[in-house]
Amino acid sequence: MYKMAQHLAWLSIWRRKTRSLMVVMMIALSLSGLLGLQGLYDGMISHLINTTIRSDSGEISLYAKEYRLNKSLDYRLTPVSKFEDVFSNVEAIDTYAVRLEKEGLIATAHKSLGAILKGISLNQEQHFGHLDAFITEGTYSFGEGNKGALIGSTLAKKFNLTIHSRVIFTAQDATGEINAISFRISGILKTGNPSIDENSVFVSMEKMSQFLNLQQSATQIALRVKDTNHIKQVQKELQKLLPDTDVLRWDELYPLLIQMQDWMNIFNLASYAIVFIVAALGIFGVMLVSVLERMREFSIMLAIGTPYKIVRTQILLEASFLGLIGYIAGAFLGWALLLYMSTVGVDMRSFEAGLELYGYSAVMYANMHLYYFFQAFFAVFFATLLSVVWPLHMLKKIKPIQVIQGKML
Numbered sequence: 001m002y003k004m005a006q007h008l009a010w011l012s013i014w015r016r017k018t019r020s021l022m023v024v025m026m027i028a029l030s031l032s033g034l035l036g037l038q039g040l041y042d043g044m045i046s047h048l049i050n051t052t053i054r055s056d057s058g059e060i061s062l063y064a065k066e067y068r069l070n071k072s073l074d075y076r077l078t079p080v081s082k083f084e085d086v087f088s089n090v091e092a093i094d095t096y097a098v099r100l101e102k103e104g105l106i107a108t109a110h111k112s113l114g115a116i117l118k119g120i121s122l123n124q125e126q127h128f129g130h131l132d133a134f135i136t137e138g139t140y141s142f143g144e145g146n147k148g149a150l151i152g153s154t155l156a157k158k159f160n161l162t163i164h165s166r167v168i169f170t171a172q173d174a175t176g177e178i179n180a181i182s183f184r185i186s187g188i189l190k191t192g193n194p195s196i197d198e199n200s201v202f203v204s205m206e207k208m209s210q211f212l213n214l215q216q217s218a219t220q221i222a223l224r225v226k227d228t229n230h231i232k233q234v235q236k237e238l239q240k241l242l243p244d245t246d247v248l249r250w251d252e253l254y255p256l257l258i259q260m261q262d263w264m265n266i267f268n269l270a271s272y273a274i275v276f277i278v279a280a281l282g283i284f285g286v287m288l289v290s291v292l293e294r295m296r297e298f299s300i301m302l303a304i305g306t307p308y309k310i311v312r313t314q315i316l317l318e319a320s321f322l323g324l325i326g327y328i329a330g331a332f333l334g335w336a337l338l339l340y341m342s343t344v345g346v347d348m349r350s351f352e353a354g355l356e357l358y359g360y361s362a363v364m365y366a367n368m369h370l371y372y373f374f375q376a377f378f379a380v381f382f383a384t385l386l387s388v389v390w391p392l393h394m395l396k397k398i399k400p401i402q403v404i405q406g407k408m409l
Contacts, residue, residue, distance in 0.1 A: 078214075
């Protein structure tokens with residue numbers, strides 16, 4: 001009997017091919033669009049997080065107590081060798097980058113602005129986050145005698161700086177004296193991290209130490225871990241080994257990124273709700289009309305002794321076939337769309353200026369995860385079940401003999 005119900009259900013959905021195909025197309029197009037948007041938005045957030053980790057915080061960052069509240073050189077990590085010894089005993093740490101920064105004034109002959117000068121090691125930063133990949137102009141070097149500097153792209157635009165342009169940076173050193181340092185731009189960085197692109201200038205750690213009259217000191221040490229699943233474990237271990245140091249994860253340093261991720265999750269849920277409603281209404285409309293059209297047919301089946309559960313199964317299978325075909329078509333289209341956006345990307349250069357304000361790249365790449373398709377399947381599955389509740393309720397209330405006699409439709 002079940003095979004007969006299955007066969008009848010399959011034949012029934014093709015009685016009205018145009019109507020059935022319209023429902024399938026409606027589910028498929030809405031589902032593929034949802035999968036594409038979810039992958040693209042997840043890719044945008046992943047890009048921001050990855051850029052932030054690579055260019056600044058790492059998975060974990062170390063600061064001296066009170067430094068983040070008061071950016072004074074009195075609160076610094078020293079000696080650096082002590083921290084390096086600790087890192088060598090923590091196997092989960094992959095690499096680290098030592099940085100020494102100071103807020104001050106950057107100036108040219110025509111303009112001056114507040115900025116942050118950062119002393120770094122190019123070799124460390126290369127191994128840490130491939131900083132050289134962010135170079136858009138010039139070279140990834142400080143030139144002969146470490147007299148060059150790397151500057152954020154937005155800051156360079158504010159000053160109309162090009163390669164070999166000369167700038168002067170003025171700040172207070174560790175003894176309280178006002179010092180100035182001159183350098184030429186050797187490279188321009190575009191990281192997608194607004195805090196770097198808009199405010200930061202990088203010089204060699206040796207130059208920075210001389211400028212600030214400091215040795216073996218750092219204001220930040222950023223760490224990369226081998227397995228991101230162990231970030232909290234590494235944090236706890238370092239907090240025990242370095243009780244007088246702030247050991248902070250990237251999500252604690254950039255809570256806005258987590259909020260954006262949460263907002264995207266809410267958006268995805270809302271999108272799935274829309275697909276759920278679209279699928280449910282589409283299948284509901286088809287099944288309701290189909291049941292009403294075949295009320296006499298179902299009445300005859302019931303009158304000759306066909307169990308109601310067989311008729312119910314047939315209707316459920318009809319709805320399931322429509323939902324399944326729509327899901328398969330939508331999943332395939334969504335997969336093709338995600339594959340394209342994850343490899344070729346989406347060119348948004350027309351909106352590049354606006355996107356840069358929020359740290360987005362002009363070419364966006366989508367993520368593609370298996371759980372997208374599972375979530376979509378369950379949305380369509382539950383929409384299918386919900387769509388036949390009312391038609392089945394109507395069918396159960398009919399009196400077959402009266403319908404056959406034409407007394408009740």
